[in-house]
Amino acid sequence: MGFLESLQNSGFATWVRESPSLLAYQLYITLHTIGLGMIVGVSVGVCLRVLGVASALPLAPMEKYLRFMWLGFWISLFSGLVLFILEPGKFLTIPVFYIKLASIVVALVMMSKLSGVIFRGRTAAGAGDAPAGAKGLAVAVILSWFVGILAGRVTAYSPLIQIETTFAVLILAVVLTIGRAIFIRGGSGERAGAPARRSHA
């Protein structure tokens, strides 16, 4: 704890915590959000394609986007570490903070496995259906990011509100899923038409 305390009491941490400058706390919190948008957005974009959205799009070239996911990761990690040292004791005593970190690790591990399946080796995929096992991994990645965002957002609230919010999010997610199933029955024409429009690339 001594090391973390000295970080927390360092001139830099004090300045980031207390200065009204746009380069202090506000820079790191905005970077953290932009990093989140990159890492989760790109990762989910690739997963949606694996799950059959825009299946005429060849899958293999999407590997090029992963560097932007990792750029988002480094931005989030860097800004997150700075935000962490402002109050390390607080974060380390909040259980959902560990859930957030764990879900990020799970999401990244699953995403790496997914990359292995769709981008490398004999299973590397072009247009049409993703290889076996990829869809399960894609669902796992999306769910992990979802849990990560939920846990990250509710960190600021009391445990009771955290639980209530989790239920509210689950109910909203179920309602949206049912709504989607009703309004886009059969996953729309894009899935049905996919095998016929294989890319000639």
Added chain:
Amino acid sequence: MEAVLRYILDWPSLNSFLNQNPWGWPLLEVTHFVGLALLFGVVGMFDLRVLGVAKSLPLEPFRRLLPWGVFGFLLAFCSGLGFTLGLGANLFGVNAYDVIVTNLYLQLKLVAMALAGLNALLFYVTGVGRQVDAVGAGEEAPGGAKAMAVASITLWTGVLYFGRLVPWGL
């Protein structure tokens, strides 16, 4: 005019709902962040392809991913309306009119959003969208489309940046 806007922006039912249900505000936050990630990711990936990243991707089929960006926008938009119109629950009795008139970051965010929307509209109405549809695997997108892609990425990043700063403008 001001009285009319104050009346329109006054949502006592939403305020009391958020006051009585402590999960209401964090639910809006989670929805907002899920929405922004979806929007930023899907639209950003499309813009990057237009700029030449992952060039082996043909652009016409890429269009079918974009509705998910629109869905992300809708999630963020609805939850964002909830924040703005329900702010009175958080800051006692504040009317959204005062926030819109005084919060510089919210104003900058709304301007960036309007410009990003205009950019998307121009993409479709000026025929750039149709040019982009013709861009096959390995082909370069036209200069106009690239300019719009740069504008899109810049403006949406600005929306995220100013959006996160809104609490400091209150």
